[in-house]
Amino acid sequence: MNLDLVLLAVADGVSYAGLLFMVSLGLTLVFGVMGIVNVAHGALYAFGGYAASSLTLLAMPQNPPTAALLLILPLAALLVGVVLGTAIEAGLLRRIQGRDPIQQLLMTFAGFMVLEDVQRLVWGTQPYSAPEVISRLGTVSFFNVTYTSYQLILIPLMALVSYAGLMFFLRFTSAGRQVVAVTHHREMATALGINAKRVGWLTFVLGASLGALGGAMAAPTTSMVPGAGADMIVLSFAVVATAGMGQITGALLASLMIGLTRAAAVYMAPEWEVAVPYLIMVLVLLVRPDGLFSVAQARRI
């Protein structure tokens, strides 16, 4: 294996890890704050992708500038996140608040099943893709490798911006600190005058938008097909569990680890490609049962 192939694999891995991280970030945020594993997150990814493709196709006849095309992606994600996030949070999760976490998980699983069919009704089964942005942004070359700048620079950049933005939000803004307070102790936070219900909604919409953002950013690079959401949710679960549930910085490292290993597998042992993320997860969980970056918790009797 020569250097060019190694570089190519690294580029693939970083770009893929960027997408994976955005989706996992939303998943781990919602889990960290609400204690819910949101299976419907996969549907949000798919909706984000489809919405971004549709909006791009809609805008194309006007021959929009590149900046506008780029702006469409996060806008589509925000739209999907607010609409669907509110629907799932208020329509499903609030009804079974405080129940067994397994029932909450099954509830989002049911929501996922419904959304999968809604997606099929709206966009049909033919593949959707909107690769215009990629060709507009051109390519970058380093050593002997040429790669699209969208995938190599913009996606990882967007992932890092999401990460930094979320960290800033949680640490330095009032709303973000309220989220942290609710995560820490819901009852205490409510007693201090924090509207836990509103914080729950805000977190869920934020998480949902991040999931949709992953889809929207993926839309130009792949074509969206039915089933894309299911693949993504299982994979981002693996990332979140490897990192430790609710660990934001951990998810960043776990995405990179899984993204790079998967890219390496594509070049060296393609038949292992699909299995690699899960193998990593199993190996990590065998050694550290709560994930790589988990923090010890007191046992309640």
Place this chain on the structure above:
Amino acid sequence: MINLIGFTGAVLCLLLGWQFPWSKTPLIMGLCYGLASLGVSIMMRAGQVSFGHALYAAIGAYTVAFMARAYPGMDGMLMLFFAVIVSAAAGALVGVFVVRYRGIFFGMLNLALSMVVYAMLGKMYDISGGTDGLRLDRPAMLGSVLERADFESALLLLVVLSAVFMVWLVQRYSKSAAGEALSGIKSNETRLEYLGMSARLIMWQAYVFSALLVGLSGGLFALVQGLVTPDIGAWFRSGEYVFIAVLGGSGHAMGAFLGAVVFEVVKLFAAAYMTGIWQMLLGLTLIFVIILAPDGIVGLLRKRRAVDAGEQA
């Protein structure tokens, strides 16, 4: 009351299959789903939901297919026996690791393992036939070579008998010390440990039992379909088993089969009148069940009985 439903159901299955030969395959499939969901519902008694139990269905089914290929002319019952043994052994091995985990991690670890096997089955073309799967000829049952119609009747009888036996066995198990301790894991595991019982050992026993049940259903699937593809171990299969187990409720072993009936009815209804949105119908059913009847159909029946008893008193 629930026992009565069970026996009536078993007799009804046989009568239906005898009167309407076309109904034999859907009945066998439905009962196989019930058997697998029964396995999943055992773990639910401990409050643990596995999103990867289809792994054992795949192990059972591929065991049958490998046996049929390696030893042509082997008896179907013997293949099934091996399917059960191999899947229970796999469950015993995997169980050693997964019983250390609870809640989300238990579910996810099972899912991850099943995904690895599923991916491998699809890729290892030389061994597993890849995504095309493996075909197997109709084997002899208990020494007699049967025509297609008779073979299906024999399988139906076999499935109904195994279902009745397994329901009885699971009920016996749930009333045993180990079975009662298993539900103790759900209510308070720490207290269970303080009583001097090993929660892991109890979980492990239950896990092996559940793997055996799902493996049996996988072996039966292989026999009735005559074709084994990796899809039998796919995560959505595991999801369907969980769905049925939740729908029926884990309070009584019959729950899995009642859930399977509802599942099949919704699926048939959707296929006939609303093609393309059957998943949505299943999802909506699940939402209503979780909100209105969190203990499933069995929970509803029990509550009803409790109300009746209360009126008489």
